[in-house]
Amino acid sequence: MYSSMSRLEKLVAVEEKLVEMSKEFLKEEKSRLHSLESFVETAEQQLQMSVNKSMSLVHHPVGAYLLVKRLSSDWLQHVKSVYQPLTDFVNRYNSEYHGQLPSAEDAEWSAHAILRLQEVYQLDIRNIISGQMELGLSTNNVPGSMEQNALRLKREDIFAIAKGAYRNNDYRNAVKWLNESIQLMEAEEVTENRENLEESEDAGDTSGALRYKGNVKKENLKFSALQYLGYSLYKQGDLEDALAIYKKASSLDPKHDEVRDSIKLLQRKIRSANMFGNVNNDEHPRPWASASNAKMIKYMALCRHELKPRPDVQARLKCRYQSNGNPYLLLGPVKTEVLSRKKPEITLFYDVITDEEAQTIKNRSLPKMFRSRIGNSFSEVESHIRISQQAWLHDKDDEVVSRVSKRIGLLTGLNTTPTSTELLQVLNYGLGGQYEPHHDYMTAEEKMWGTILGNRMATFLMYLSDVTAGGATVFPVANVTVPVVKNAGLLFMDLLRSGRGDVNSLHAGCPVVIGSKWIANKWIHEGGNEFRRKCGLSPNE
Ligand SMILES: O=C(O)CCC(=O)C(=O)O
Numbered sequence: 001m002y003s004s005m006s007r008l009e010k011l012v013a014v015e016e017k018l019v020e021m022s023k024e025f026l027k028e029e030k031s032r033l034h035s036l037e038s039f040v041e042t043a044e045q046q047l048q049m050s051v052n053k054s055m056s057l058v059h060h061p062v063g064a065y066l067l068v069k070r071l072s073s074d075w076l077q078h079v080k081s082v083y084q085p086l087t088d089f090v091n092r093y094n095s096e097y098h099g100q101l102p103s104a105e106d107a108e109w110s111a112h113a114i115l116r117l118q119e120v121y122q123l124d125i126r127n128i129i130s131g132q133m134e135l136g137l138s139t140n141n142v143p144g145s146m147e148q149n150a151l152r153l154k155r156e157d158i159f160a161i162a163k164g165a166y167r168n169n170d171y172r173n174a175v176k177w178l179n180e181s182i183q184l185m186e187a188e189e190v191t192e193n194r195e196n197l198e199e200s201e202d203a204g205d206t207s208g209a210l211r212y213k214g215n216v217k218k219e220n221l222k223f224s225a226l227q228y229l230g231y232s233l234y235k236q237g238d239l240e241d242a243l244a245i246y247k248k249a250s251s252l253d254p255k256h257d258e259v260r261d262s263i264k265l266l267q268r269k270i271r272s273a274n275m276f277g278n279v280n281n282d283e284h285p286r287p288w289a290s291a292s293n294a295k296m297i298k299y300m301a302l303c304r305h306e307l308k309p310r311p312d313v314q315a316r317l318k319c320r321y322q323s324n325g326n327p328y329l330l331l332g333p334v335k336t337e338v339l340s341r342k343k344p345e346i347t348l349f350y351d352v353i354t355d356e357e358a359q360t361i362k363n364r365s366l367p368k369m370f371r372s373r374i375g376n377s378f379s380e381v382e383s384h385i386r387i388s389q390q391a392w393l394h395d396k397d398d399e400v401v402s403r404v405s406k407r408i409g410l411l412t413g414l415n416t417t418p419t420s421t422e423l424l425q426v427l428n429y430g431l432g433g434q435y436e437p438h439h440d441y442m443t444a445e446e447k448m449w450g451t452i453l454g455n456r457m458a459t460f461l462m463y464l465s466d467v468t469a470g471g472a473t474v475f476p477v478a479n480v481t482v483p484v485v486k487n488a489g490l491l492f493m494d495l496l497r498s499g500r501g502d503v504n505s506l507h508a509g510c511p512v513v514i515g516s517k518w519i520a521n522k523w524i525h526e527g528g529n530e531f532r533r534k535c536g537l538s539p540n541e
């Protein structure tokens with residue numbers, strides 16, 4: 001469900017219905033409880049009159065009749081009147097919302113999305129927690145104070161995200177999130193103790209003011225958070241701090257065997273480290289799966305707009321109105337920006353489609369969307385590398401689709417008829433949705449398209465939406481970051497003139513921070529373009 005914003009948007013309507021159903025239930029429940037209350041009151045009154053009075057009501061025929069009637073039916077009716085609607089409510093929830101609700105796995109992935117955004121955009125955890133995730137990002141769309149309050153994370157949520165990092169073997173971030181969640185738990189303990197103290201003073205009871213008023217659940221949460229923290233510190237090689245944390249956990253539950261064993265183990269490890277001077281801190285975990293390599297580090301820096309092309313390369317970039325000598329484009333030449341002139345040339349065309357056309361394409365795709373996969377014709381898998389939903393549109397699906405295909409032909413000077421292209425691929429990214437660095441062409445082994453269509457020669461990527469933050473398209477070799485510009489089209493060559501894949505065409509879709517990013521890809525193939533883009537004389541040309 002997290003894999004596309006359009007699916008997440010549907011959840012809003014589901015929750016709207018849930019709120020409606022619950023409000024109705026509560027209203028009826030209140031009146032039912034109210035009538036139960038007055039029934040119980042009456043019964044109690046009559047009971048007192050039967051027990052205490054000189055003339056017991058039960059000796060009176062009407063009193064006896066009422067007692068028998070109450071016990072033979074009224075009580076059952078009232079108990080049922082409370083019980084039955086509750087089961088109906090649960091049954092309705094289970095049947096009406098079955099299949100529409102996200103799973104625990106969805107929740108876990110959503111927590112991962114927050115971690116990914118934190119990592120890629122180097123966001124401050126405290127800003128994320130306080131509902132100000134966009135601080136430090138280039139956006140003017142900052143939430144108001146009411147929204148900020150609604151976006152504030154609670155200690156349980158912070159703990160859940162920490163556990164997500166932990167499960168990812170990302171102990172560095174697990175430590176950060178666990179520290180925050182424990183700090184919050186402790187701050188809340190202080191306020192609660194103060195409130196309890198005030199309450200007891202009000203009641204004139206100062207003796208038991210600091211007595212443990214026992215919210216066991218909360219204590220368990222902290223105990224468990226401390227265990228996670230201790231282990232994460234240990235995995236990071238921070239033995240002394242890990243020991244201190246385990247001791248703190250032990251003070252909450254001195255009889256806990258696992259914690260006591262961990263303390264002994266850590267003390268032993270610290271002693272031997274002092275003796276031999278070498279701390280075995282296991283392997284240093286990586287932030288998220290593949291972030292350790294240079295390619296990923298560069299990808300993330302480009303997503304943050306931190307890298308620019310070399311100055312000499314930048315100086316040769318230009319902006320022009322392009323008509324390719326074509327009469328259609330002469331009437332309204334397209335504003336074009338060349339973002340890289342080295343191979344592969346990367347060009348951004350502004351306003352290649354209209355808002356209405358973009359909307360039509362999105363509407364046509366919505367019923368056909370499925371989770372994107374990566375791979376080739378032999379094996380395709382769902383993966384965090386590409387978090388989105390996609391649909392394929394035929395030219396004949398809508399007049400707009402064929403019109404746009406033709407327009408891409410005019411803009412690129414390439415053959416974009418159905419025999420030289422793939423269908424239009426429409427994509428909607430999900431929560432933290434991204435597409436990690438990849439090439440669009442297929443290698444010889446992958447053999448996706450056969451000899452007539454040939455390999456993907458050029459990519460024409462159109463942005464069908466804006467986003468509030470994140471989601472740029474980046475080229476880690478060319479050092480180019482292309483922000484999402486609604487209705488613009490991005491063109492780059494995937495192959496060298498020789499037909500070999502151009503490794504420099506490496507590119508990626510950065511994680512979307514805020515917003516719903518829609519794109520449409522038109523892949524133009526070699527077949528039918530032999531004379532439009534001629535072979536070079538050297539394999540590297
Ligand atoms: O979303 C982007 O900006 C890049 C998408 C992409 O590279 C692809 O779909 O092949």
Ligand SMILES: [Fe+2]
Nearest residue numbers: 438439440507
């Ligand atoms: Fe791509």
